[in-house]
Amino acid sequence: MRAFDYVRATDTREAVRLLAEDPAASCLAGGTTQLDLMKDGVLEPPRLIDITRLPLHGIERRGAALHVGALATMEELAADATVAARLPMVRESLLRGASVQLRNMATIGGNLLQRTRCRYFRDPTVPECNKRTPGSGCAAAQGAARMHAVLGASERCIALHASDLAVALVALDAVVHIQGPAEARTVPLTEFYLTADESPQRENVLEHAELITAVEIPLPSAAARSGYLKVRDRASYEFALASAAVLLVLEDGMIRQARVGLGGVGTKPWRAYESEHVLTGASATTATFREAADAALRDAWTVPGTAFKVPLARRTLVRELQTVSEVTA
């Protein structure tokens, strides 16, 4: 690891100012991505600004939404009473992610900004990586791909966004609160991420010197049922090969409202609007669910190693729609 300066920010404005001063500086929160990438030589920021002491830790109910400070840990959010009662999908996505040790360190803001696990990106001795070196190519698309993305992917980049939580949050229309040097702004999480086929090197709309301060999660109606299904080889502590976040409001066997997020398949946390379109207003049957799943994966782009993810993601979504709706016929 290369030597670097370390600065501890004490309030949010100071953190933003410190960031603005140095275009190469990075933030340090839980460190579960940042420090890994520095040890691997992928990121070599000359300056790290420790934001862990900023007053961004709280989780509180504000009206019909849950306001989650960017520095709340994954474990804290999973243990929150409102999350347990009203956002089972969020809780499940958190508890199926990482390990308890990592969840105690990793923050919610950091989780949204986590970098891909693509081992071609994470090994700086690999020259071809459009994410690290724009225009250099994508060794993963030609190489040993398995855990990579099939939605928002192309020969330019197949890096997976591996967050579970973000999949649930895009399905719930969460909103990201951002503090910049001049002003604060909010961005819907569904508009926060960019896909890799658009811009492999740029993963989201956050500008340098902008800081995520909070995530606002609208609480679904009391009639909604939801769940998160994560499919992987290992029973624990593995990134999703496919996952589905599903929220349904059912009335007399009809689907009044549907929200679908897909994980393990997208270069960003994937909101499956096409599935929602099929589901909304349709009767809750397995045939409908299959049609919805087909619609979500219609534009999949695969390489030999990732081809299995298309049927897997379809089946994962169908299974979770069945589970949430309690309809298996």
Place this chain on the structure above:
Amino acid sequence: MSTVESRRRPLVGAGVNRVDGPRKVTGTAPYPMDFSVPGQAYGALVQSTIAAGRIVRMHTEAAERAPGVIGVLTHENAPRVGTGPVTVLGASPPAPLRNDRIVHHGQHIAFVVAETPEQAGAAARLVRADYEATEPLLDLQDPRAEHLVDPWGMDTSRGDTAAAMASAEVTLRATYTTADNTHNPLGLFATLAAWEGDTLTVHDTSQWPSMVRTSLAMAFGIPESSVRVLVPYVGGGFGAGLRAWPHVILTAMAARVLRRPVKLVLTRPQMFTSVGHRPSGVQWLRVGATRDGELLVLNHRSLISLSMEDNDYEPFASATAFAYRCPNVITQDRQARINIAVPTSMRAPAEAQGNFALESALDELAYTLGMDPVELRLRNHTDVDPRNGLPWSGKALLECYEVGARRFGWSRRNPRPRSMRDGNWLVGYGMASALFPYFAQPCAAQATVRGDGSALVRSAATDIGTGTYTVMAQLAAEELGLPLDMVRFDLGDSDMPNSMMAGGSGLTGALGNAVHDACRRLVRSFTELAWASPESPLRGVPPDDVQCTGGTIHPVGRPDLGESYVEILARHELSELTANGKSSPPVPEELGMSLAGAYGAKFVEVRVDADLGLLRVARVVSVIDGGRILNEKTARSQIIGGTVGGIGMTLFEDTVTDPHTGRIANATFGDYLVAVNADVPELDVVFVGEPDRGTATGTKGVGEVGLVGIAPAIANAVYHATGKRIRQLPITLDALL
């Protein structure tokens, strides 16, 4: 019942706690990376980023100028060193940095030494190489690859397989493939080398300190007595510590050139390229049988991956020659040289792979015949070694089947595939036989009883987590008639009497016999002293007619007529008495028996969510004939650990090589999956059988047999659950979609 059995005393066999347990759980057990010496510097490896070709030029200037850097070794400035010995595992690894040739991605091409590990690591990233790359051979089945034919002289041919195949009522052919696996002990391998003149002291992660000593002596052209290798604790080995790897030589080389002690700790990714791995392979099975399940032909051929340089002992097919009674057998092993890092023995080498193919094929045969898989194995059981006609020295495999089937509830199995279900989960039962062949090397030990009656027993062995410290102390305490807390067994120092490797399930037996011998000789020395003393109650008692109890030597059955070690030493004005013992592998022809090794039967229940491809292991019953079990607790831990490794190998473990560059594409614990707790169900372990008749202590060694058989038992259970025959490891979920 053997004579060993009749002499059994309560101390041996009991599940006493590990004597090193308190040090381990309190963090005071020093592992190789924990050692430091004054003035030490730190090394970092630079590895090749191509898999084949040559280095045109090394660029080390930036690294040499980097903060804290003391020196950079490359093939351009490194001293030439000698190659180590030829051992039972084959020739030693080629010397590091000896030329410009690149044969695999991740080959060590430079060694940077700096004042701190961070400085060494940062400077290592600054070293650049210009290469002249050639196209690497990366596919095991690339027709251009050079093949080594019968590399160990173990190919078998008996009977007339062609004629028997033609006449067989039932035949079967199938191809099985297994992946590269990486040992991944938790403890990163470390080496600390310090020279004083021409004397070298090394702390190293090794399963075989005396071999590392010899290798270092040969590398630097110094006497073996000038080299000392210390390994009191090892953070897991699984075979990765069986060789004196290039990084060990490099560390000592750098320490000599730079006149500073140097410490190197491998990174996790470097553990994938620097200390071996289980080689991938393809196996072709042809089986012929009668309609009622009598095996007529076993034809087992393999092709195994190997690096361009160096060698690996891995005879996949060899055990098929003696696993079952079968008159016509061919086994053939071939190795293909490709541009990968060198493979090496990994827990249950060869058997892990060969047994997967054979036991899967037998399951396929059982379905073809409509016969119960256990019944098929019973029908082809052999109590003699088919290679030489000699009876086995101990083989309770029939008892393994019987006890295992009963404990598992095998009779509840509906043999029809997809016949058992629990909600979304298809349920499958599978079983397999397991064996691990007998292996031993010469071993020595030394036993001393001190003036206070306490004993120190020593040998240059290692305890890689298996319980060597504990079981050898138990054995010595038994032989010397001392309570366990009066006996210390020490190991892990090449200055101690020579020990064999901690490998091949051989150490407990071979070292146990040496400890047994040393203790018997020591008791005899005491008895002879006493015998000659007019004052001793043992005067005139023949040395063969004594036994030891509570620190006293006495005539058999007469503890009242004894004399203690303390009294004998005091009378002769001795502060201590020492004896040396040794053991050698028994010779079957002299014994009139073939040495059996360990046997087992594995019964597994799996759950498969066929829609999502999820495979979970729900139950495992392992019934093991490990001969005489010295410590129920540590032996059980060995079987549990082997089973967990077997689950990992079967479901997850796959060292993935990039098909174009030869770079290992998953060299981290986030990407290379091993079994975690959630993947491991309750494991039922039972030991059966008798002390082995072939050796004095009657042990067989249980380090490997716990892993063997897990893969085919799972694969067979998957077939039973789903009707899908998976002939490829690992069985990841895409194989089941």
